[in-house]
Amino acid sequence: MKQTVAILGATGAVGEEFLRILAERRFPVGELRLLASPRSAGQSREFGGRSLLVAAVGPSSFDGVRFALFSAGATASREWSPIAVRAGATVIDNSSAFRMQADVPLVNPEINAADLAGHSGIIANPNCTAMIMLMAIAPLHRANPVRRIVAATYQAVSGAGRAAMRELEQQTRDLLTGRPAQPQVFPHACAFNVFSHDTAIGPDGYNVEETKVAEESRKILHEPSLPIAATCVRVPVFRAHTAAIFLTFERPMRPEEARGILSAAPGVRLVDDPQRNHYPMPGEAAGRDEVLVGRIRADSSHADGRGLALMVSGDQLRKGAALNAVQIAEALLARTTE
Amino acid sequence: MKQTVAILGATGAVGEEFLRILAERRFPVGELRLLASPRSAGQSREFGGRSLLVAAVGPSSFDGVRFALFSAGATASREWSPIAVRAGATVIDNSSAFRMQADVPLVNPEINAADLAGHSGIIANPNCTAMIMLMAIAPLHRANPVRRIVAATYQAVSGAGRAAMRELEQQTRDLLTGRPAQPQVFPHACAFNVFSHDTAIGPDGYNVEETKVAEESRKILHEPSLPIAATCVRVPVFRAHTAAIFLTFERPMRPEEARGILSAAPGVRLVDDPQRNHYPMPGEAAGRDEVLVGRIRADSSHADGRGLALMVSGDQLRKGAALNAVQIAEALLARTTE
Numbered sequence: 001m002k003q004t005v006a007i008l009g010a011t012g013a014v015g016e017e018f019l020r021i022l023a024e025r026r027f028p029v030g031e032l033r034l035l036a037s038p039r040s041a042g043q044s045r046e047f048g049g050r051s052l053l054v055a056a057v058g059p060s061s062f063d064g065v066r067f068a069l070f071s072a073g074a075t076a077s078r079e080w081s082p083i084a085v086r087a088g089a090t091v092i093d094n095s096s097a098f099r100m101q102a103d104v105p106l107v108n109p110e111i112n113a114a115d116l117a118g119h120s121g122i123i124a125n126p127n128c129t130a131m132i133m134l135m136a137i138a139p140l141h142r143a144n145p146v147r148r149i150v151a152a153t154y155q156a157v158s159g160a161g162r163a164a165m166r167e168l169e170q171q172t173r174d175l176l177t178g179r180p181a182q183p184q185v186f187p188h189a190c191a192f193n194v195f196s197h198d199t200a201i202g203p204d205g206y207n208v209e210e211t212k213v214a215e216e217s218r219k220i221l222h223e224p225s226l227p228i229a230a231t232c233v234r235v236p237v238f239r240a241h242t243a244a245i246f247l248t249f250e251r252p253m254r255p256e257e258a259r260g261i262l263s264a265a266p267g268v269r270l271v272d273d274p275q276r277n278h279y280p281m282p283g284e285a286a287g288r289d290e291v292l293v294g295r296i297r298a299d300s301s302h303a304d305g306r307g308l309a310l311m312v313s314g315d316q317l318r319k320g321a322a323l324n325a326v327q328i329a330e331a332l333l334a335r336t337t338e
Numbered sequence: 339m340k341q342t343v344a345i346l347g348a349t350g351a352v353g354e355e356f357l358r359i360l361a362e363r364r365f366p367v368g369e370l371r372l373l374a375s376p377r378s379a380g381q382s383r384e385f386g387g388r389s390l391l392v393a394a395v396g397p398s399s400f401d402g403v404r405f406a407l408f409s410a411g412a413t414a415s416r417e418w419s420p421i422a423v424r425a426g427a428t429v430i431d432n433s434s435a436f437r438m439q440a441d442v443p444l445v446n447p448e449i450n451a452a453d454l455a456g457h458s459g460i461i462a463n464p465n466c467t468a469m470i471m472l473m474a475i476a477p478l479h480r481a482n483p484v485r486r487i488v489a490a491t492y493q494a495v496s497g498a499g500r501a502a503m504r505e506l507e508q509q510t511r512d513l514l515t516g517r518p519a520q521p522q523v524f525p526h527a528c529a530f531n532v533f534s535h536d537t538a539i540g541p542d543g544y545n546v547e548e549t550k551v552a553e554e555s556r557k558i559l560h561e562p563s564l565p566i567a568a569t570c571v572r573v574p575v576f577r578a579h580t581a582a583i584f585l586t587f588e589r590p591m592r593p594e595e596a597r598g599i600l601s602a603a604p605g606v607r608l609v610d611d612p613q614r615n616h617y618p619m620p621g622e623a624a625g626r627d628e629v630l631v632g633r634i635r636a637d638s639s640h641a642d643g644r645g646l647a648l649m650v651s652g653d654q655l656r657k658g659a660a661l662n663a664v665q666i667a668e669a670l671l672a673r674t675t676e
Contacts, residue, residue, distance in 0.1 A: 201615065278525075281533045
């Protein structure tokens with residue numbers, strides 16, 4: 001049965017990815033409403049061979065809508081979610097606004113689709129970095145409980161939106177022609193540079209991104225006290241996030257065992273070829289649905305065999321955002337028709 | 339007293355940095371011999387206002403030389419070091435050829451200058467990544483023994499030499515003009531990408547760079563069994579290496595205590611400003627002598643206060659290579675005149 005779908009933030013980097021993914025996956029879209037702030041309204045976007053006008057979001061935008069896919073920032077989500085829910089829509093929210101709310105499921109369908117049961121109108125789409133990391137961690141955790149996660153990330157600029165992607169391109173051109181870098185979206189130069197993630201630093205010294213990774217991972221894994229430390233860093237890459245992860249398990253975990261588990265895990269593609277030095281790279285993860293996982297080896301700082309090191313790389317705009325949201329909608333539809 | 343100095347590998351990225359650093363530090367250079375393979379011989383380089391011809395290295399190249407600074411790769415070091423030592427020179431070798439040999443001191447002068455005593459003609463300059471990381475780790479280790487090191491690196495392409503730096507530039511230009519990346523120096527695209535370090539993978543799954551970081555750190559710190567795990571990764575940055583480090587100490591270590599120790603450590607500059615989100619970045623470390631250290635905070639995966647997380651960034655060609663070698667020569671001169 002065809003569904004009326006609304007996309008809030010339709011002109012953003014994630015918004016455009018929504019259009020591509022709904023089409024690729026032949027999601028049963030009936031009416032499609034493209035919505036944005038008044039500033040971005042009036043543009044048009046293609047879908048299913050037709051050109052659709054982007055409308056300014058308003059009080060009646062969600063009347064008759066089944067799924068409202070939100071990716072316009074936490075402020076917009078807080079403003080429009082109650083209105084969309086009252087209109088009868090299920091909001092799948094890509095912002096951080098509701099993720100840690102107890103009555104809002106935070107769902108990665110490959111991991112915790114069961115958490116969708118009994119939602120109250122809003123489903124939160126997890127933080128992109130947490131999501132990409134958990135695609136590798138969760139299947140291992142099911143086999144042998146993870147007792148500690150340490151990670152350092154290599155995050156694409158797309159996480160800060162389309163303007164950030166343009167900034168990386170323009171700044172790179174400027175530096176290559178001898179002009180100075182002029183950071184506007186980011187506080188620091190992003191071209192040919194690396195910097196600690198540009199979110200606010202809390203009293204514990206962790207930035208908001210790192211705190212999201214820790215808190216959201218605990219919620220998705222149903223491990224409220226799992227020890228996690230992350231250092232989140234931006235790199236000059238357009239759209240896929242990479243992470244170097246060190247895991248400590250309850251019991252010893254051999255690399256071959258982990259490889260076996262991950263090669264059978266849904267949404268994961270094992271890229272782990274020492275001969276060719278071929279491992280997860282953002283250049284290969286970009287545009288793909290699967291999260292790439294590899295460089296699986298014993299953590300050499302653990303003598304007891306309980307440590308494992310690995311790398312993951314996943315498209316920030318797809319699995320890290322739009323794809324996961326559409327998968328949530330698919331999972332909700334499957335539950336309805338079961 | 340003026341010293342006769344030879345530079346083997348004078349036309350390489352590190353070789354050129356030697357010239358700059360000898361001049362900047364007013365090292366007492368008498369005669370300066372610029373040496374290279376026959377392929378690179380015949381070029382000239384400026385030093386002290388004069389143009390010097392680069393000669394092909396040969397059996398008599400080191401006669402009368404006091405310090406032979408080598409940066410032409412491990413094969414050249416193995417070939418020419420014995421000849422230079424027989425000629426009476428002290429070889430300060432930037433390659434990995436002799437670093438783990440028991441009779442060769444592996445020295446970072448700020449950390450273990452005392453190891454220079456009783457050398458037998460060859461001093462090894464440590465791996466750039468290990469060196470940059472240890473500038474922050476060693477002072478902390480002296481105050482409170484480090485019992486475990488976990489690190490993920492963000493390494494500049496300069497570690498693979500000048501050709502790699504040109505490759506990053508050319509590949510970036512190509513991608514920005516719609517042409518495909520054509521990797522030659524590296525096995526994978528380096529522009530707008532991130533990849534696991536391009537050294538061979540050993541039977542334990544660790545690449546040569548990671549093994550160097552672990553083994554050399556243990557040797558420099560005099561901790562032969564210190565547990566260390568590193569994931570070494572290349573990023574599209576020209577010449578400074580960055581690392582996200584997680585340390586476990588023997589006793590609890592408060593971030594303020596670590597900040598106090600590091601703000602007094604030689605060769606280290608604390609860059610740790612949460613308000614401005616200002617932390618170590620390769621863009622600011624490039625061209626500097628000091629290693630930048632910051633993002634100092636408790637490792638949130640340790641409940642007992644024994645964990646510390648931090649970031650470092652240091653110029654790979656300076657402290658990671660040429661500067662440290664010249665500092666070794668200075669330390670040797672100081673020992674002679676004591």
